[in-house]
Amino acid sequence: MSRPADQSEPPSLATIAREWGRIGILGFGGPPAHIAMLRERVLDRGWMTADRFEHAIAACNLLPGPASTQLAIYSAWSLRGTPGALVGGGMFILPGLLMILGLAALFLGSPPDWVRGAGAGAGAAVAAVAVHAGIGLIGPSREMARSAARWVAYAVAGALAAATVGAWVVLVLLGAGIAEVLARRAESRRPGTGSGQVDSHAWPLLVSLPLLAAGTGGLGALCWTAFKVGALSYGGGFVIVPLMQRDAVEVYDWMTGAEFLNAVALGQVTPGPVTHTIAVVGYAAAGMGGALLATAVAFVPSFLLVLGGARYFEALRANRTAQAFLGGAGPAAIGAILGVSVPLALALDETWQWAVLAAAAVSLLLLRLGVVPTLLCAGALGAGVALLGGPLP
Numbered sequence: 001m002s003r004p005a006d007q008s009e010p011p012s013l014a015t016i017a018r019e020w021g022r023i024g025i026l027g028f029g030g031p032p033a034h035i036a037m038l039r040e041r042v043l044d045r046g047w048m049t050a051d052r053f054e055h056a057i058a059a060c061n062l063l064p065g066p067a068s069t070q071l072a073i074y075s076a077w078s079l080r081g082t083p084g085a086l087v088g089g090g091m092f093i094l095p096g097l098l099m100i101l102g103l104a105a106l107f108l109g110s111p112p113d114w115v116r117g118a119g120a121g122a123g124a125a126v127a128a129v130a131v132h133a134g135i136g137l138i139g140p141s142r143e144m145a146r147s148a149a150r151w152v153a154y155a156v157a158g159a160l161a162a163a164t165v166g167a168w169v170v171l172v173l174l175g176a177g178i179a180e181v182l183a184r185r186a187e188s189r190r191p192g193t194g195s196g197q198v199d200s201h202a203w204p205l206l207v208s209l210p211l212l213a214a215g216t217g218g219l220g221a222l223c224w225t226a227f228k229v230g231a232l233s234y235g236g237g238f239v240i241v242p243l244m245q246r247d248a249v250e251v252y253d254w255m256t257g258a259e260f261l262n263a264v265a266l267g268q269v270t271p272g273p274v275t276h277t278i279a280v281v282g283y284a285a286a287g288m289g290g291a292l293l294a295t296a297v298a299f300v301p302s303f304l305l306v307l308g309g310a311r312y313f314e315a316l317r318a319n320r321t322a323q324a325f326l327g328g329a330g331p332a333a334i335g336a337i338l339g340v341s342v343p344l345a346l347a348l349d350e351t352w353q354w355a356v357l358a359a360a361a362v363s364l365l366l367l368r369l370g371v372v373p374t375l376l377c378a379g380a381l382g383a384g385v386a387l388l389g390g391p392l393p
Contacts, residue, residue: 010079020088024095027271034068059313066273073306096272104283113386121382123261124353125360127344132364134337151331158335163342166242170232180328230298238337255284257347258393349393
């Protein structure tokens with residue numbers, strides 16, 4: 001597959017491996033940090049134009065799955081085609097994966113009490129991290145809303161779904177996207193309110209089949225859970241947390257509620273995409289092999305979407321149906337990210353963990369200390385509780 005031409009001679013595959021691997025190592029802070037680091041590399045070196053990079057961000061935000069991962073894959077594809085996408089995407093994912101695999105082995109093995117306490121402390125702060133992530137997305141989304149009333153309705157629906165029937169939250173996201181498409185189509189038919197109908201041929205690019213896990217467990221169930229994490233995470237990794245929690249804790253009993261909180265916390269404190277959380281779930285289900293299998297399955301949709309559709313990203317970004325779908329699914333996803341804080345908080349077992357959660361909320365929402373420092377401090381508090389002989393979940 002040929003790459004589109006940009007401003008300067010494209011880098012070698014070795015250079016892509018080095019630069020994208022550096023982002024994978026230093027990319028603490030989630031998608032905003034990843035996008036900023038990618039922008040610095042491809043724009044400062046003249047490898048992509050600013051307009052093309054911004055258009056790529058918009059297109060990736062319209063796709064299901066981890067947007068920053070897809071942007072890393074697309075940026076590398078634009079420079080060296082399919083080999084570049086495989087090398088760049090792989091190096092973006094690999095460093096964080098290696099780190100989280102080591103931490104999974106530590107936390108899910110037979111750790112000393114202070115390590116268990118650190119995990120319980122960091123896990124207690126995860127609900128506050130979800131609220132922080134959701135609040136950070138509200139402003140830009142509200143500015144793009146066609147209707148403030150519909151925006152609020154979609155956000156409330158997403159929040160209620162995540163807080164109550166989390167395993168079905170993806171259906172609500174898809175429903176909100178479809179509702180906004182239909183609403184804008186109706187508006188466009190009114191005299192003086194639009195210039196034609198919303199394109200209907202874009203539906204195959206917008207929605208994935210939102211089936212829920214079934215079966216009796218085993219590697220098939222793990223693969224299905226991992227696929228849902230990679231293919232249905234509209235709006236960011238936290239959106240898929242309720243579904244992942246249900247499969248991992250309630251349906252298949254791969255891990256306890258406390259261990260799942262640890263998994264989400266580890267996905268936040270390690271660099272790279274938050275989707276790495278599925279590696280911890282896979283480790284709990286089937287050891288190191290399960291972790292590698294779950295990770296591979298979770299990231300395959302991102303590579304397929306980019307390699308199969310990168311040529312059409314510009315058309316997707318400009319497509320009115322795609323924009324309308326995101327106008328509904330986007331606020332619903334924000335509501336879901338906020339709503340997921342409820343089941344995450346309810347999973348706390350010990351009274352002292354609620355105090356850690358409150359402290360984390362103050363750190364993130366008032367002091368603005370950042371996610372990684374907050375989680376590390378919460379882990380240190382938990383380790384201190386354990387060393388003092390306090391109860392552990």
